[in-house]
Amino acid sequence: IGRIDKALLKEVIPVNPLNEHQQRAYHSILENFQSKNVCLLHGVTASGKTEVYIHLIEETIRQGKQVLYLLPEIALTAQITERLQRVFGSRLGIYHSKFPDAERVEIWQKQLSEADYDIILGVRSSVFLPFRNLGLVIVDEEHENTYKQQDPAPRYHARNAAIVLASMYGAKTLLGTATPSVETWHNATTGKYGLVELKERYKEIQLPEIIPVDIKELHRKKMMKGPFSPLLLQYIREALEQKEQVILFQNRRGFAPMIECNTCGWVPKCKNCDVSLTYHKGLNQLTCHYCGYTYQLPRICPACEGTDLRNRGFGTEKIEDDIKALFPDARVARMDLDTTRTRTAYERIISDFQQGKTDILIGTQMVSKGLDFDHVSIVGILNADTMLNYPDFRAYERAFQLMAQVAGRAGRKNKRGRVVLQTKSIDHPIIPQVIANDYEAMVGGQLAERQMFHYPPYYRLVYVYLKNRNETLLDLMAQTMAAKLRTVFGNRVLGPDKPPVARVQTLFIRKIVLKIETNAP
Structure with missing residues (x-):
């Protein structure tokens, strides 16, 4: 009885009318679908892309077809479920891995029967569900790397799988985002996909003001309070006084990324992997984020028996600690992998923040993903450098996307938001691009x-x-394999090399890269 669809208990309401800009985008998408199977909706944050999706869903259902609506993160489903259930009621089915097996089997069974859902809202694994008459696939926040499944197999990218799935049914695919992936943008600007732009925020809300802060200089002058600049603390204080909300973003969970002996430099490492252990204060233990190995926090250094063990760096847990000390009256919540292990935990954190029961939300990239909060006036990006210094050719693109998306959470309804962007690389070319929200300059350079x-x-x-x-x-195997590949592919083969983490779960790793022209036979 507890699982009776909540939608049945709610009155179904009609869809909101679209404003002039959304109306134009809606008609352009339908026009593009006349000649193209895939269309990109490039709409700035808070432009009301979800409303456009709802109208497209309604049109598809009117034609007697089904819709698959993909989201990158389970955290988003709670907010969007509510919006979709208000319009579509019990015609909506939800599918993701936080559901127990019994509920997921139920959805499969229903999809295989005549009484199937008109809309399925889900994360990447939803692409494997059976459909009877699929008409439209929406991939929201298509740039997100969480659409890619690395381990365990099957390894696939849900965005690409969705495009193939749609083509199998003769359906259309809509990719929506404020910061398209470089590959999608290239496909849209070279005519492979349709392109529709939505450049105005809903109800003419201004884009937030982004203020860069040089923390290298502040550290030198000893003006930082832990990971916070004086400016960020001042803005947080003002927001709390005005009963507004704050989001603080740090893309690293745990308390400290590593512990170091200040006397001899010893750092506790994982016994199975080639990484240092992360300190989790709540559990009072060191944990490996690759294999799950845990180690009790030592009181003295096992190398030199010194007692001066120090935390290096900071994760979301430390920020939560510091914020509670600095603002004891504020209601603080943390949203990362450690606090959202269950489906209800996710939903509780988001609904509490939405209802104003939480003043400050601290989180990893989960907080950047298309969540809509009306009272957020300040967003703090505590350390932009961790995103920029990642050894990956997509690091620049990802850093821009993350910062633009997090910034987009600030300023809704009737007030322009502010974003404090703390960095040691104040001269980095990405900073002015993020401040100006100049996606095209970023993508052109990339x-x-x-x-x-x-x-x-x-x-x-x-x-x-x-x-x-x-x-x-x-090493011998890798050299032999690379040599064999070179006999076929020549200088397109690079390596073998050690990846940044060269040992995981007791296995040493070597990597060979092949670069093959897209037009190669």
Whole structure:
């Protein structure tokens, strides 16, 4: 009885009318679908893309067809479920891994019967559900890397799988985002996909003001309070006084990324992986985020018996601690992998923040994903450098997307939001691009670089990973494999090399990269 669809208990309401800009985008999408199977809706944050989706869903259902609506993160489903249930009631089915197996089987069974759902809202695994008459697939926040499943197999990218799924049914695919992936933008601007732009925020809300803060200089002058600049603390104080909400973003969970002995420099490492252990204060233990190995926090250094063990860096747990000390009266919540292990935990954190029961929300990239909160006036990006210094050719693009998306959470309804962007690399070219929200400058620069250095979308990348517990044998295997590949692909083969983390779960890793032209036979 507890699982009776909540939608049945709510009155179904008609869809909201679209404003002039949304109306134009809606008609342009339908026009594009006349000649193209895939269309990109590039709409700035808070432009009301979801309302456009709802009208497209309604039109598709009117034609007697089904809709698959994909989201990158389970956290988003709670907010969007509410909006969709208000309009579509019990015609909506929800599918993701936080549901117990029994509920997921129920959805499968229903999809296989005549009484199937008109809309399925789900995360990446929903692409494997059976459909009778699929007419439209919506991939919201298509740029998100959570659409890609790495481990365990099957390894797939749900955005690409969705496009293939739609083509199998003769259906259309709509990709929606404020910050398209470089590959999608390239496909849209070269005519492979349709392109529709929505450049005005809903109800003419201004984009937030982004204020960069040079924390390197502030550290030198000893003006930082832990991970917070004086400006950010001042803005948080003002927001709390005015009963507004704050989001603080740090893309690293735990208390401290590493512990170091201040006397001899010893750092506790994972015994199974080639990484340092992260300190989790709540559990009072060191944890490996790769294999789950845990280690009790030592009181003295096992290398030199010194007692001066210090935390290096900071994660969401430390920020939560510091904020509670600085603002004891504020109601603080943390949203990361550690606090959202269950479906109800996710939903509780989001609904509490939405209802104003939480003043400050601290989180990892989960807080950047298309969530709509009306009273957020301040967003703090505590350390932009961790995103920029990642050894990956997509690091620049991802950093821009994350910062633009997090910034988009600030300022709704009748007030312009502020974003404090703390960085040690104040001269980095990405900073002015984020401040101006200049997506096209970012993507233009990235496309030029990728063409020059042979990366997607101009080349296909194939990664070959070799793993073994015997490192000497592994090196020999990797050299032999690379030599064999070179006889076929020549200088398109790079490596073998050690990846940034060269040992995981007791297995040593080597990586061979193949760069193959997209137009190669």
